[in-house]
Amino acid sequence: MKYLIVDTSSRTLLLSASNGKGDVSLSLKDLDRHGAILAVVIKQFLDLLEISPADLDFLGAGVGPGSLTGLRVGLSTIKGISLPYNIPVVPFNSFDPLAEGICFDDFVICRKGREGHFYWRTYLKKRPGETLFSSIVEIKEKLDKSIVVCSERNEELVDFQDYRTFLLEPSPVLMRKIVLEAFRSGKILSGLDLEPVYLQKSVAEINWDGRNSRKT
Amino acid sequence: MKYLIVDTSSRTLLLSASNGKGDVSLSLKDLDRHGAILAVVIKQFLDLLEISPADLDFLGAGVGPGSLTGLRVGLSTIKGISLPYNIPVVPFNSFDPLAEGICFDDFVICRKGREGHFYWRTYLKKRPGETLFSSIVEIKEKLDKSIVVCSERNEELVDFQDYRTFLLEPSPVLMRKIVLEAFRSGKILSGLDLEPVYLQKSVAEINWDGRNSRKT
Amino acid sequence: MERSTEKIYELGKMNIDQLLKLAGEIGERLCGGETILLYGDLGTGKTTFVRGLARGLRIEERLVRSPTFNIINTYPGRLILVHADLYRLGNQRELLDLDLEDLGDDNTVMAIEWPEMYRPFVELPCLIVKLKHWSENERVVSLSSLDEKTDGLLSFLK
Amino acid sequence: MERSTEKIYELGKMNIDQLLKLAGEIGERLCGGETILLYGDLGTGKTTFVRGLARGLRIEERLVRSPTFNIINTYPGRLILVHADLYRLGNQRELLDLDLEDLGDDNTVMAIEWPEMYRPFVELPCLIVKLKHWSENERVVSLSSLDEKTDGLLSFLK
Amino acid sequence: MKILAIESSCDETAVAIVEDGHVLSSLVSSQIDIHKKYGGVVPEIASRKHLEIVDRLVLQAMEETDLTLEEIDIFAATMGPGLVGSLLIGLSVAKGLAISLNRPFIGVNHLYGHVYANLISYPELRQPFIVLLVSGGHTEILLMEEWNTVEMVGKTRDDAAGEAFDKISRLLGLGYPGGPEIEKAARGGSPIYSFPRPLQEKGNYDFSFSGLKTSVLYFLQRNPGVSVEDVAASAQEAIVDSLVTKTFDAAQNLAVDKIAFAGGVAANFLLRERAIEMASKRGIRVFFPPIDMCTDNAAMIAVAAYEKAKRRLYSPLSTNAVPYLSLDVF
Amino acid sequence: MKILAIESSCDETAVAIVEDGHVLSSLVSSQIDIHKKYGGVVPEIASRKHLEIVDRLVLQAMEETDLTLEEIDIFAATMGPGLVGSLLIGLSVAKGLAISLNRPFIGVNHLYGHVYANLISYPELRQPFIVLLVSGGHTEILLMEEWNTVEMVGKTRDDAAGEAFDKISRLLGLGYPGGPEIEKAARGGSPIYSFPRPLQEKGNYDFSFSGLKTSVLYFLQRNPGVSVEDVAASAQEAIVDSLVTKTFDAAQNLAVDKIAFAGGVAANFLLRERAIEMASKRGIRVFFPPIDMCTDNAAMIAVAAYEKAKRRLYSPLSTNAVPYLSLDVF
């Protein structure tokens, strides 16, 4: 099975690829330049693994939630690679690989969005709930104190000091695992239909409208 | 802290590097050409992280046990990088990063050497024993049935079906962790003194002598 | 942002020369690391004020242009003046992408037009300039220093 | 290696022409995928035997040279003949590095001099050639087929 | 040589295929309708629309030209200036295509794209020539002596000409983008008011449009019932007059006999009219890109990329979006 | 241009620094003593020793030349043919140095190294010339017409000349490597026995040495008490006679008036003597590398690398060890 999977939803770029024999698992943390780096590492590893893109069985792409700019770089690069050969794409929620590495029964994954706001998703008995975007106050109202709060960054856990917390390590290996499972169960779509999880949407518009009325 | 760490002792090449801000964790599994690949990925990631080798605070190198050819590629590349600026090297037993990922109390890590032989090391209450090279028969004589046998490859665990077994995933993140600890406690040496764990030594010589007497 | 000692100076109506002189005096006193937020409607003179700052910083005045389209202009001088205009930014994500904080250091002064969105991220020392239309050639000006350092800049007003 | 049906053919003394003819006959019957292990002391004619195989495989005979130094020579013909000499190899690690198995497929025949070290890795179909010195121009030859396929190669001997 | 280029620096997603400088297809999927209701570009919404549409637009260009992506030799995209979130989409898709098909990638400076748009209609146009680059972010008189370098002869000291159109349009309660809105309104009015044309000293080729903006504001305050059409016509007159006079003066002074226009404002009809008039008076040749090549489009990006491609100047895959890319870098 | 080269293809670890073709330092740390007791090269032990010594040897070369590694412009290493485990050590150290100092890396074909060893003593030597390459693995008459290509004129059909020396030395109960051992023994004896010199037809430039090996074996069996020295002298005579006759015939036939010798066997004194005799007889110039540049060394690798470096032909960092590298690839 030949594939290429990326997740660019956070400050840790994850990449996994295989040529059917060997594979690569890469995580690039805090390099801050997905736009400059992603295409470079994709090309490097396709070359290193001697994969010709036409032979790819599928592509995988994390669709967020997370940094919209990061996601757009990832998704538009994957769209470009997919287009010439119509390579199917497996989209996945970027929290799922993180959840895969957690062994608590009930937990919530949080990832910082705009100031004071988080993307979050609860996993009860390992079953994921809805992915949401809320202010920290709102989240705390809804979260039982018994739940374990998981995040990739210590700075973000600070906001949840009144909970049990757990620091996640994003893993390209777990990402591959969940994408392979999704591919096997046929969860694919055309690159044309790939889009990020838009949760800030309403916020952006409210935000704009607010400013707009202020200006005129 | 700027560093570059590699382990080439197995069929999974591990690399970890940091420029003090961001970092990379790479595992390349079954690409089978450490000799062709290692220098390429080192160069790629030093460039990507914009690390100038002269600025490296230290290098890290897995010294085995494992494939001698693989180790030689890794160690001689590290020697070459270290030499011009006398960059200190942190050597580490290639089993230690593997052990770091295991949560059993008592376990043994096994890695295949020549036909029918394994490198192995027991960890009782997480404390490592001596690293050895023995035939599988010999190993089984010495191992209590209560111990968990851990290895990176399923094919190798097959030889230990009468034990509880555990499949390891070599992790560049755990490798970095143990090397950072070692560096902080001052476990460094000069690149000139870097050498692999030689356990097959006697076997090689016995082997040769046997063939030699057969020929003449 | 910790508001330690906000002090407000209502300066009343000013013509363009007074405004430029005021900005120039402040520009001369800047010592690096300060942020200046410029509030005011279209054409109230935010960019003009920045031109005055530039004068005080010994920056060639002709370099100062409206950053509305570019979002950020940077001018070298006695200190580096980073001139931003967040008018066209739609959301915070875009703002964060600019890495404004990364552009600032001890040798840099930041002047930001349409700074509403940036407010939560601003660090001290920080000076706020508010401009209001009064007549074709006059604007009502108020300054607020949010800390002792920027208040020091305004000592000449007392 | 599973030894299904080892059959041994003691062919006694042979001169070089007979040896080359024998090897040539076998070479003609090879159909790809076979391994031939050549045992025998210095100068017993292992490389010479391979030259005979080459003839049967329609390989230009002049290509066949001692691989003692190179360790592996490869000759193209009706099938590809991979000619190895493990004389200089010190240990199994070095042997494994050669990836001999990777070189072999259905269009390939492997002929290996000094194959002692390779024995544990050899796969069927496999033919063993043993050569012993007898006189300057004669060698004692024995063949063993380890399986039905290579035994078929030797049908002309019966 | 076939080049497929993507332009997504601001509010239009555009894709074009150009063969050896000849446009085979140029598609622009304008997002202006979406932005209109906000009175400006909303970057967040812009990027989102770019991402939704860009690959479908590529497919449409392929269909239109009856080519397959495998027949494309080079993939290009605008790398700046522009909004990061928008630029990144075109850049990333182009890089992805380049990787997938193992072709070179070329990043293009949007401003050089505007300049080279002139080559589409006038492939014979050769350096040296003067360029008046007038767009939302730029108002510059440039001397282009080499294929990849321009020297600045004059520029705006504050607001760009397009910015002036946009801001005045806003003051007049007209829509976005301001240029076409004001042009349309002006047709129904007369330039009976005289707004300032600053920096008129001889030998000064700089512009200033911020005074115009406030002039209009206070004029409107003082004359509440005034005809929007007349004010629009007068403001347009002021802008165009400044642009044309200074550009021709500069050309004459530098003894250059060709002037090419570039950028969104070059679509302005009054500007063209006045330039052509002046050209025949002063014995200077003027070049205008086709109207649809003045505002943002991808054909101009492809044509500019072709200039680089001919010289094998490919860009690394590490090429990033540069929001405030200057004229120093082609 | 200063090149540091590492050679570790077989049993010697060698490091040299060469400036513009001029040898500044050439160190060889022979492992032969270790291998002697095994009667051949033990690859496992060879690689181990290479790894232990290679970087210290680099430091020694730096000390000897009073240079720092930062003053080296290019790092080179033998990439094949040879033993993988040994080759990889020199290659990897050279690549590591190149990475560390951000310099180009060049991989060199060991055999071209032997050929170019002649340029060390004769920088004026220009193509075309004939090369007799005689080493443990090679016995070839080559026509070198271009700097980076050779055409094969003749070659051994079975064992290489060096292999013949080694195997006969073994039959005689002498040590390893066989060449010098036989040469030494031969000095105490006379070539009174005539061993076969096959393929003597005119126009045939191929060699065969496997018959010699068995001839000696059976001769020893038939004559148990015979003088080892006499047999050694006779075998050497047979080998050298074949080599010299055929090489000169080939040169004459191809109308080339220069013959360069290369490879370990070119150190053989009898070969040199006979070649010089024949050269003056036939009006052909002969070139021999210095004795210590005949057997494996790194100076010849650096000199060969210099030929590539002059043409900026650097090697990628992905250059791997190629155990059976042919003459097709410089």
Ligand SMILES: Nc1ncnc2c1ncn2[C@@H]1O[C@H](COP(=O)(O)OP(=O)(O)OP(=O)(O)O)[C@@H](O)[C@H]1O
């Ligand atoms: N007293 C005054 N103070 C400031 N500007 C004045 C004054 N009187 C007249 N002006 C004019 O008003 C204009 C102010 O424009 P400027 O571009 O500086 O405003 P701005 O606040 O930056 O606008 P925008 O919202 O478009 O960025 C200039 O042309 C300036 O000459």
Ligand SMILES: Nc1ncnc2c1ncn2[C@@H]1O[C@H](COP(=O)(O)OP(=O)(O)OP(=O)(O)O)[C@@H](O)[C@H]1O
């Ligand atoms: N009956 C024979 N069979 C094989 N070889 C013979 C015979 N009679 C004479 N010879 C000669 O013996 C020599 C055998 O050498 P060859 O190189 O083939 O042996 P080898 O077993 O490959 O030796 P090595 O151990 O050096 O690889 C050849 O020169 C060949 O001509």
Ligand SMILES: Nc1ncnc2c1ncn2[C@@H]1O[C@H](COP(=O)(O)OP(=O)(O)O)[C@@H](O)[C@H]1O
């Ligand atoms: N017909 C026109 N007359 C005057 N200005 C125009 C006209 N059409 C577009 N513009 C202006 O050009 C600017 C857009 O220029 P363009 O070159 O398309 O974009 P950018 O500046 O984003 O590169 C806007 O400010 C717009 O108002």
Ligand SMILES: Nc1ncnc2c1ncn2[C@@H]1O[C@H](COP(=O)(O)OP(=O)(O)O)[C@@H](O)[C@H]1O
């Ligand atoms: N003086 C000599 N006379 C004849 N042969 C020699 C002499 N010295 C070395 N040799 C032979 O040369 C071969 C080594 O050649 P060399 O070129 O050093 O190595 P390689 O073949 O490994 O490249 C050995 O076979 C050795 O016996």
Ligand SMILES: [Mg+2]
């Ligand atoms: Mg302004």
Ligand SMILES: [Mg+2]
């Ligand atoms: Mg042989």
Ligand SMILES: [Zn+2]
């Ligand atoms: Zn434009």
Ligand SMILES: [Zn+2]
């Ligand atoms: Zn050699």
